[in-house]
Amino acid sequence: MLEIKIHDESCRGCELCVDVCPTDVLAFDKVAHKATIQNVGDCIACLSCAFICPSGAITHSNIHHVKNFYRDLDFCRRVERFL
Amino acid sequence: MNDLEQSRQTLQETMNFMAALAAGIEPVIGRGACSMAYSAGRTLGAQFARHSQRTNDLETALAEVRNVLTENDCLWQFEAFHPSTRPSLITKGEDGSEEILLVFRDCMIRQSLFRYGHAQKGSLCYMMYGFFAGALEAIMGRRAELAIIHAGENACLKCLKVHA
Numbered sequence: 001m002l003e004i005k006i007h008d009e010s011c012r013g014c015e016l017c018v019d020v021c022p023t024d025v026l027a028f029d030k031v032a033h034k035a036t037i038q039n040v041g042d043c044i045a046c047l048s049c050a051f052i053c054p055s056g057a058i059t060h061s062n063i064h065h066v067k068n069f070y071r072d073l074d075f076c077r078r079v080e081r082f083l
Numbered sequence: 084m085n086d087l088e089q090s091r092q093t094l095q096e097t098m099n100f101m102a103a104l105a106a107g108i109e110p111v112i113g114r115g116a117c118s119m120a121y122s123a124g125r126t127l128g129a130q131f132a133r134h135s136q137r138t139n140d141l142e143t144a145l146a147e148v149r150n151v152l153t154e155n156d157c158l159w160q161f162e163a164f165h166p167s168t169r170p171s172l173i174t175k176g177e178d179g180s181e182e183i184l185l186v187f188r189d190c191m192i193r194q195s196l197f198r199y200g201h202a203q204k205g206s207l208c209y210m211m212y213g214f215f216a217g218a219l220e221a222i223m224g225r226r227a228e229l230a231i232i233h234a235g236e237n238a239c240l241k242c243l244k245v246h247a
Contacts, residue, residue: 022233022240023166042166044186046235066237067158067189 002045003061004037010057011035017049017058025049098195105207106199120206124213125220131155132221141173141181141245144222151218159211160189164240179247184232187211187239203234219245 004025013033018026026049027038035058045063050056108116131154135147145163152159164184165172174182187193192207212229219227226246233240 022235024168039167042168044164044235044238044240046233046240047237048233048235051236063237064188066193068194 002040002043002063004040004043005059005061006035006037007055007057007059008034010055011053012055012057014054016052016054020048020052022046022048095198098191098198101192101207102195102199102201105196105205106201109206116206117209120210121213121216124210124215125217126213127210128214128217128219129221130217131214132218135218135222137222137224139223141183141223144219144245145183145185145243147222148215148218158189158191159187159214161185161187181245183243185229185241185243187241188237190239193234193239197236203239204231208234215243219243 011034013028013035015028015035017035018028023039023042023044025037025039025043026035028034029036043060045060047060047063050058050060105116105120108119112119131151132148135151136143138144138147142163145161149161162185163172164186166184169184172183176182190211192211193203195201196203196205196207208231212231215229216227219225223245228244228246230242230244231239232242
């Protein structure tokens with residue numbers, strides 16, 4: 001089961017995540033001035049909210065991560081050698 | 084280099100080529116680039132689906148499209164999405180059209196665009212739109228549209244409409 005967590009102390013209440021979500025999973029709590037999860041069942045795990053959040057407050061678990069085919073193998077080898 | 088690394092390198096080279104082609108034609112041709120890519124995708128979809136089983140049921144047709152993609156080694160994994168705001172998975176219009184939401188996860192096009200930092204919803208996305216339109220026209224014999232509702236980093240949400 002997909003899970004979304006919003007780190008309360010990190011959320012600045014900018015509403016970017018609420019605006020970007022295509023399925024209205026997130027809502028804005030005007031009293032607390034923070035984003036809240038209102039409908040986790042409709043989340044498609046596009047991760048746009050997590051990517052757009054300036055403070056990285058949103059995390060998803062139990063989701064399918066796309067296969068990272070665009071990673072350049074030669075570059076990765078060089079970085080590994082460097083590290 | 085083992086087989087997996089060789090396949091991966093071949094795929095990466097193809098992706099580089101695709102992204103470079105898209106990035107090259109869009110500034111020169113403008114909006115016409117999307118029409119060209121749509122047309123190419125539609126022809127490809129119709130060709131791939133020419134031996135598929137004919138059906139008038141949307142869910143069966145989508146399963147056929149999925150088979151066509153798998154048989155041709157296309158990495159375009161998609162699934163039907165039923166949001167809580169919609170009464171049913173397939174919405175029927177008064178004109179006899181049918182609408183369904185689709186979520187695309189692993190996508191060669193998205194990966195290619197990210198490789199070079201290109202914007203989504205460009206000509207390559209239109210090629211996919213064309214592919215679905217062509218495949219569904221061949222399977223259902225009806226005109227189809229695939230509108231992009233949201234292009235995300237990990238998944239895209241699209242609305243498939245099949246006309247009566």
